[in-house]
Amino acid sequence: MKKQDAVVHFKVETSGLTANEKKVLRYLVAAAEAVGPIYVEQENSSYLGSNFYPHSASKEEILDAAGNNPKILSPYTIVERNRDGDLIAIPYHIKFKDKLEIVAKHLRSAAKITERKDFAERLYLQASALLDGNYEASDIYWLTMKPYRLDIAIGPLDKLDDRLFFKKTSYESWVGIEDKKATEKAGIIQHAIYDVKRKIFATREKADFLEKTKMRVEKTSVFSGLFARGMFTSNSLPIDPQLMEKYGIRITFFDTSLDVKFSSQHYPIYQKIFERNFQKEYPRDLLREGSFRNVHLHEIGHSLLRYKDSERRLRENFPIVDELSATIYGIKSCGSLVLKGIMTEKEIEAIMIMFVCRAFTWWLDSKRQKSVEAFAIGHAIALNHFISTGALRESEGISWPNFTKMFMAIEELSDSLERLISIGSYEDARAFIEKYGSFMVYSRFASRLKGMT
Numbered sequence: 001m002k003k004q005d006a007v008v009h010f011k012v013e014t015s016g017l018t019a020n021e022k023k024v025l026r027y028l029v030a031a032a033e034a035v036g037p038i039y040v041e042q043e044n045s046s047y048l049g050s051n052f053y054p055h056s057a058s059k060e061e062i063l064d065a066a067g068n069n070p071k072i073l074s075p076y077t078i079v080e081r082n083r084d085g086d087l088i089a090i091p092y093h094i095k096f097k098d099k100l101e102i103v104a105k106h107l108r109s110a111a112k113i114t115e116r117k118d119f120a121e122r123l124y125l126q127a128s129a130l131l132d133g134n135y136e137a138s139d140i141y142w143l144t145m146k147p148y149r150l151d152i153a154i155g156p157l158d159k160l161d162d163r164l165f166f167k168k169t170s171y172e173s174w175v176g177i178e179d180k181k182a183t184e185k186a187g188i189i190q191h192a193i194y195d196v197k198r199k200i201f202a203t204r205e206k207a208d209f210l211e212k213t214k215m216r217v218e219k220t221s222v223f224s225g226l227f228a229r230g231m232f233t234s235n236s237l238p239i240d241p242q243l244m245e246k247y248g249i250r251i252t253f254f255d256t257s258l259d260v261k262f263s264s265q266h267y268p269i270y271q272k273i274f275e276r277n278f279q280k281e282y283p284r285d286l287l288r289e290g291s292f293r294n295v296h297l298h299e300i301g302h303s304l305l306r307y308k309d310s311e312r313r314l315r316e317n318f319p320i321v322d323e324l325s326a327t328i329y330g331i332k333s334c335g336s337l338v339l340k341g342i343m344t345e346k347e348i349e350a351i352m353i354m355f356v357c358r359a360f361t362w363w364l365d366s367k368r369q370k371s372v373e374a375f376a377i378g379h380a381i382a383l384n385h386f387i388s389t390g391a392l393r394e395s396e397g398i399s400w401p402n403f404t405k406m407f408m409a410i411e412e413l414s415d416s417l418e419r420l421i422s423i424g425s426y427e428d429a430r431a432f433i434e435k436y437g438s439f440m441v442y443s444r445f446a447s448r449l450k451g452m453t
């Protein structure tokens with residue numbers, strides 16, 4: 001596959017699958033592949049609004065048009081100019097009809113041969129949703145069906161490419177096979193965190209769905225669209241808090257892409273920016289686990305911090321605050337796990353070390369993939385906070401953490417972020433990001449990271 005197709009294949013162990021499941025898997029992968037070219041038409045990292053809006057339109061003009069026609073800011077339309085020069089909204093399923101028919105054909109082929117009735121139903125619903133633009137029935141079915149070891153997510157899902165308004169969704173897909181053992185282990189930590197009582201801001205707006213949260217660790221077979229570009233290590237769906245509250249969420253961890261990121265980025269960064277004697281205390285396996293825990297805690301954090309009105313209040317600042325607060329809140333929650341003996345102190349330290357390394361990964365990634373910029377800005381806020389509180393000391397690009405101070409800094413930061421996400425205003429978020437989000441903190445380490453991409 002060529003890079004411009006926005007498709008990434010992974011080697012995945014299929015020996016545990018039946019002959020029928022292997023055939024089904026092939027059709028699912030074909031469907032995912034067929035989504036790549038649609039994404040390629042949407043993406044454009046040189047413009048804040050990607051290709052979702054005409055590049056000649058100002059933010060004001062778009063908002064103005066949306067005042068008369070709410071479809072302009074729908075997550076599922078492309079905005080174009082008509083012959084008179086007015087802005088009009090064209091639904092995705094019409095704009096990309098020909099390409100979507102190919103995707104739907106593969107999904108239906110998989111549905112026809114699978115021996116699982118409910119999975120077949122899910123695939124038929126998904127195929128129809130892609131073609132008629134009504135995603136809800138299909139989403140609800142997926143959220144409430146009994147999980148099956150094969151899974152696919154496909155369609156216009158994440159809004160990260162719309163850095164202008166954080167409204168438009170990008171086409172993407174993944175296909176994976178459940179890793180049962182890793183899923184069970186992750187479940188233990190998740191429930192231990194959910195069991196702790198918490199204080200809650202803005203109770204009225206809080207979206208609560210913990211009992212309806214399903215979580216699994218997967219070996220991934222293919223990523224396409226925005227997933228292939230962002231090489232994400234986890235995902236949580238749906239993105240609509242109303243649906244979340246009613247039907248719960250499905251969190252998926254992509255252990256395969258985490259493997260790739262850990263060995264090509266997280267671990268090499270660790271070796272470059274941490275002091276040599278310090279490194280002796282943390283074996284590679286412990287850090288690999290620490291890296292996974294960051295992703296795991298991030299999604300746990302998300303599930304605990306959903307407020308129905310955050311997006312409306314924080315607008316395009318929302319993803320920055322949302323993505324950072326999830327990880328920080330998740331790590332903070334580990335404090336109680338150490339006290340209960342579910343996690344060791346060394347394990348938490350590995351989580352914090354990997355938080356720092358992952359910050360640099362986001363920074364490096366954001367240079368070529370603008371859709372992950374929100375993560376890079378968020379992590380810069382945390383690093384700046386660590387440096388200013390003495391939690392991370394730095395000299396010539398080499399650092400030494402002070403874990404007690406770092407945990408305190410995380411608790412402090414978590415409080416500020418929780419306030420922003422639950423009751424903060426647009427201006428509060430803007431001011432917070434401008435004050436702490438400087439990328440200078442990354443530049444201090446830049447010479448150590450030369451040649452890394």
Ligand SMILES: [Zn+2]
Nearest residue numbers: 298302323326
């Ligand atoms: Zn997230």
